[in-house]
Amino acid sequence: MGFFSKKQVLLACFLASPAFGQTGWGLPQLMAGLAQVKSASARFTEMKTMAVLSAPLAATGTLDYAAPDWMEKTTVTPVPERFTLDGGQITITSGQDGRTQVFSAQQNPLIGGLTEGIVDTLAGNLPALRRAYDVQFSGGPGEWQLVLRPLDPAVTRFIAWMCIRGGGNRIASIVTESANGDHSEMSIAETVTSAR
Amino acid sequence: MRANRAAVAVWLVGVAVCAAVVSRTVLRTDMAAFLPHSATLAQQALTGQASQGAASRLILVAIAGAPPPRLAALSRDLASRLRENPAFIDVANGDETSLGAVQHFVWANRYLLSGGVTADRFTVAGLRAALENDVGLLGSDMGDVVQASLPADPTGEMLTLMGQLGPGAGPAGVDGVWFSADGGRALLLAHTAAPGFDIEGQRRALAAIQAAFDRGRAVVAGAAGARLLATGPGVFAVHIQAITEADVSRLSILATAGAVCLLLFAYRSPRVLALGLLPVATGALAAVAAVSLAFGYVHGVTLGFGVTLIGESLDYAIYLFTQIGPGEPAGAAMARIWPTLRLGAATSVVGFCAMLGSRFVGFAQLGLFSIVGLITAACVTRYVLPNLVPAGFSAPGSGILARPLLAVIARRARLRWLVALAALAAGLALVTHRGGLWDGNLADLSPVPAADQALDASLRHALGVPDLRYFAVFGAGGAQPALAASEALTPALQGLAARHLIGGFDLPSLTLPSRRTQSLRQSALPGDASLRARFAQASAGLPFRPHLFEPFFAAVAAARVAPLVREADLPPPLALREESMLVSAAGGWTVLAPLRAVTDPAGVAAALAASPVHGVELVDLDHESAALLLVFQADACKLAVIGGLAILAVLAAGLRSPGRVAAIAAPLAAAVMVTAAVLTWHGAKLSIFMVVGFLLIVAVGSNYCLFFARLEHDTGRRARAAGSIVLANLCTVAAYGLMSFSRIPVLHDIGMTVAIGTFLSLVFGAVLATPARAA
Numbered sequence: 001m002g003f004f005s006k007k008q009v010l011l012a013c014f015l016a017s018p019a020f021g022q023t024g025w026g027l028p029q030l031m032a033g034l035a036q037v038k039s040a041s042a043r044f045t046e047m048k049t050m051a052v053l054s055a056p057l058a059a060t061g062t063l064d065y066a067a068p069d070w071m072e073k074t075t076v077t078p079v080p081e082r083f084t085l086d087g088g089q090i091t092i093t094s095g096q097d098g099r100t101q102v103f104s105a106q107q108n109p110l111i112g113g114l115t116e117g118i119v120d121t122l123a124g125n126l127p128a129l130r131r132a133y134d135v136q137f138s139g140g141p142g143e144w145q146l147v148l149r150p151l152d153p154a155v156t157r158f159i160a161w162m163c164i165r166g167g168g169n170r171i172a173s174i175v176t177e178s179a180n181g182d183h184s185e186m187s188i189a190e191t192v193t194s195a196r
Numbered sequence: 197m198r199a200n201r202a203a204v205a206v207w208l209v210g211v212a213v214c215a216a217v218v219s220r221t222v223l224r225t226d227m228a229a230f231l232p233h234s235a236t237l238a239q240q241a242l243t244g245q246a247s248q249g250a251a252s253r254l255i256l257v258a259i260a261g262a263p264p265p266r267l268a269a270l271s272r273d274l275a276s277r278l279r280e281n282p283a284f285i286d287v288a289n290g291d292e293t294s295l296g297a298v299q300h301f302v303w304a305n306r307y308l309l310s311g312g313v314t315a316d317r318f319t320v321a322g323l324r325a326a327l328e329n330d331v332g333l334l335g336s337d338m339g340d341v342v343q344a345s346l347p348a349d350p351t352g353e354m355l356t357l358m359g360q361l362g363p364g365a366g367p368a369g370v371d372g373v374w375f376s377a378d379g380g381r382a383l384l385l386a387h388t389a390a391p392g393f394d395i396e397g398q399r400r401a402l403a404a405i406q407a408a409f410d411r412g413r414a415v416v417a418g419a420a421g422a423r424l425l426a427t428g429p430g431v432f433a434v435h436i437q438a439i440t441e442a443d444v445s446r447l448s449i450l451a452t453a454g455a456v457c458l459l460l461f462a463y464r465s466p467r468v469l470a471l472g473l474l475p476v477a478t479g480a481l482a483a484v485a486a487v488s489l490a491f492g493y494v495h496g497v498t499l500g501f502g503v504t505l506i507g508e509s510l511d512y513a514i515y516l517f518t519q520i521g522p523g524e525p526a527g528a529a530m531a532r533i534w535p536t537l538r539l540g541a542a543t544s545v546v547g548f549c550a551m552l553g554s555r556f557v558g559f560a561q562l563g564l565f566s567i568v569g570l571i572t573a574a575c576v577t578r579y580v581l582p583n584l585v586p587a588g589f590s591a592p593g594s595g596i597l598a599r600p601l602l603a604v605i606a607r608r609a610r611l612r613w614l615v616a617l618a619a620l621a622a623g624l625a626l627v628t629h630r631g632g633l634w635d636g637n638l639a640d641l642s643p644v645p646a647a648d649q650a651l652d653a654s655l656r657h658a659l660g661v662p663d664l665r666y667f668a669v670f671g672a673g674g675a676q677p678a679l680a681a682s683e684a685l686t687p688a689l690q691g692l693a694a695r696h697l698i699g700g701f702d703l704p705s706l707t708l709p710s711r712r713t714q715s716l717r718q719s720a721l722p723g724d725a726s727l728r729a730r731f732a733q734a735s736a737g738l739p740f741r742p743h744l745f746e747p748f749f750a751a752v753a754a755a756r757v758a759p760l761v762r763e764a765d766l767p768p769p770l771a772l773r774e775e776s777m778l779v780s781a782a783g784g785w786t787v788l789a790p791l792r793a794v795t796d797p798a799g800v801a802a803a804l805a806a807s808p809v810h811g812v813e814l815v816d817l818d819h820e821s822a823a824l825l826l827v828f829q830a831d832a833c834k835l836a837v838i839g840g841l842a843i844l845a846v847l848a849a850g851l852r853s854p855g856r857v858a859a860i861a862a863p864l865a866a867a868v869m870v871t872a873a874v875l876t877w878h879g880a881k882l883s884i885f886m887v888v889g890f891l892l893i894v895a896v897g898s899n900y901c902l903f904f905a906r907l908e909h910d911t912g913r914r915a916r917a918a919g920s921i922v923l924a925n926l927c928t929v930a931a932y933g934l935m936s937f938s939r940i941p942v943l944h945d946i947g948m949t950v951a952i953g954t955f956l957s958l959v960f961g962a963v964l965a966t967p968a969r970a971a
Binding site: 046048050051052053054055057058059073075078079081083092094101108109110111154158178182 | 332335336338339340347359739740741744
């Protein structure tokens with residue numbers, strides 16, 4: 001089940017109320033702040049629980065982002081892999097045999113539905129985010145969280161919700177709950193962030 | 197009189213016989229029937245593919261002019277309507293149905309189709325490696341995708357196969373359907389049941405697409421402004437035919453109207469006007485019958501183009517009707533002009549004789565068509581027409597027409613220098629023409645309008661449909677040997693891809709392995725008990741849930757006894773692909789394996805020659821068509837030169853005087869040179885069609901010159917003869933001049949060349965061919 005139970009995470013996400021926040025600081029301000037970030041790099045640790053597995057899987061690696069729509073996830077352990085989102089195109093290169101797969105984010109609602117929410121948040125693109133998700137914001141400048149529930153039925157078949165948490169214009173964790181009960185928690189430690 | 201009636205009777209019987217032959221004539225429109233006999237197996241297979249293969253059935257469709265969500269809805273609506281229409285084998289727009297049939301087929305037959313199925317793969321070590329790989333994949337971003345198929349396919353055959361058989365990256369999507377990168381066009385691919393050369397079938401398919409789109413547009417809200425764009429070989433064929441028909445009917449109505457006005461002015465008799473059509477009509481009928489008997493079929497190009505080549509025979513009747521003097525019987529006038537007419541017809545006939553020997557079936561057909569057509573027309577003019585001309589007929593209007601020409605003839609001594617100067621300037625212009633006189637660009641010969649070509653290129657690019665250029669080609673005795681050879685060639689091609697000499701390849705055995713290979717894969721699968729035992733050992737210590745892999749055990753057990761996959765089992769998209777690569781041609785099978793992104797053709801050709809499969813060749817389509825064009829051009833020039841020499845020989849035999857031959861040949865040579873200089877003005881290039889036009893200038897112009905050379909002293913006869921030449925020329929210039937307004941390159945080029953050239957022949961002939969004593 002990972003470090004936290006699913007219910008604990010969900011509770012934490014939902015209970016964090018706007019009362020935390022300072023008056024006058026809300027989603028638009030968060031998005032404006034995030035939009036200032038030109039590029040960012042981070043290390044990540046991901047814990048996945050899956051229906052087919054009897055124990056969770058851990059993965060580690062690095063994340064890189066360049067505004068507005070380029071993102072790369074490089075997995076180092078357990079199996080090297082590189083995942084690149086460039087505009088609407090996703091390229092996955094698996095390290096073992098170097099096999100590359102290219103497809104459009106739109107073509108694959110499973111992966112596209114996840115990456116779109118993340119990259120729209122990173123870019124601070126609220127209109128795009130609201131087109132694809134029901135967005136619930138809570139918290140303040142020091143600590144905030146977004147709960148994204150996909151609107152497209154093609155995506156809701158796979159993804160129940162995502163919870164992105166952070167402080168200032170940095171992201172600290174991304175929790176994803178799949179429709180089939182699979183669950184992923186990615187904790188993120190940003191190493192370099194450069195604003196415009 | 198009895199002999200004359202006999203001539204009419206023979207003519208009527210001949211017409212009836214020819215009509216009977218023509219009614220049974222087979223008309224062919226595929227280019228393969230027009231190509232040289234000597235074309236290689238690969239060329240024949242490729243041209244066959246171009247006219248009836250999968251590529252020829254492809255229609256690329258774009259929907260534009262509305263916001264993306266509306267376009268996506270229209271795309272779904274259009275695809276679902278077309279999928280219900282039997283005129284379409286396959287319709288893809290990126291939605292789930294597009295790939296569904298292929299995915300289902302590949303999934304059901306994965307253990308027979310996948311190259312990953314070997315005995316090693318199903319040992320404890322092989323299974324352990326596969327399962328460890330699965331754990332890694334589950335942890336990756338592809339994890340959720342892998343998880344769905346994992347219980348039934350832990351060895352990942354599906355992933356391997358879809359990488360091989362799937363559509364690749366595909367275009368970008370909106371709401372799950374294909375879009376252009378800018379989001380402005382929703383894209384679809386349709387394969388028609390009708391082959392590309394079946395223009396009527398293609399027209400119906402295109403109409404069905406438009407109708408389905410219109411119905412969808414009425415249903416989808418907010419899509420009123422949307423419009424449909426379609427391209428592809430079949431669409432081109434339909435457009436070209438529509439343009440040709442429109443041009444030909446519009447221009448020929450204009451040309452006919454012009455000629456009728458001129459001839460009515462000259463003849464003032466509708467009956468004589470109608471009689472004037474008998475030689476050319478009979479000639480065309482006899483020509484079609486002759487080609488049909490000699491070749492077994494008539495090519496569409498021959499039919500359309502042949503009539504243009506025997507247009508000269510319209511002049512025969514003009515010469516006769518216009519030169520009948522007042523009170524002169526038609527038979528007497530005919531006897532007077534026959535030697536000149538006979539020599540003129542003979543020069544044209546020998547000019548076309550050279551074409552008979554061409555390697556291009558098309559040229560040979562055109563040659564025979566012209567020869568038979570002209571001889572028949574000349575005979576009808578000589579033996580039939582004089583019997584049908586109303587007694588006492590004389591063309592009253594020819595005198596007025598002759599006046600300007602007679603003025604030129606009167607001043608010809610001074611004009612000689614002008615003609616010489618024009619010829620000299622033309623010769624200089626041709627010699628100093630930069631960058632070669634020949635148009636080597638195949639696209640310029642293509643009757644497809646440039647805008648259509650540009651749309652096609654942009655849709656192909658957006659849809660990722662490669663315009664294939666390179667193929668590995670080899671022959672085999674049967675389908676199974678061809679598949680086995682294709683399997684034997686696979687490692688060599690994989691090696692080329694690994695060395696980046698090619699970007700990728702396809703082979704028929706990737707879609708449909710040979711029966712032998714499928715059997716070997718079946719026997720590589722272990723029995724159920726053995727598989728379960730090995731699997732338990734292999735999965736020990738890995739974090740999989742117990743009993744997860746029951747679907748896998750069931751699938752392997754089923755695959756061991758499954759019937760082998762046959763070509764008939766392939767779903768439509770894969771069947772189309774297979775048919776395009778494995779072609780059954782006369783007496784054998786040919787494999788055409790497309791190679792993508794070839795970086796080093798010479799290296800690839802060498803590697804293919806060294807492969808274990810015998811006789812594999814690298815075919816470069818661009819090179820083949822360029823080579824074909826060169827041969828075509830060389831052939832056309834050779835035929836024109838031989839034809840020109842043959843005409844000189846006939847003139848020499850007929851005139852028996854070098855001086856008289858020179859008087860005929862000089863104005864023609866000057867006319868051709870000045871025409872060529874005009875056509876290549878400002879760096880323009882000569883097309884192959886213009887060379888045919890040059891031959892026509894000589895064929896038609898030699899008649900003018902022969903009549904000029906035999907102008908009589910008698911003022912009345914001289915005026916009538918000059919009038920007949922002017923009338924013939926005006927009709928020719930009207931017909932070919934209007935043809936030059938056509939959007940079809942063939943018609944435009946020939947029309948332009950002949951209109952300019954025959955007018956120059958008239959003027960130059962009057963100046964140079966008229967003898968000094970006839971002043």
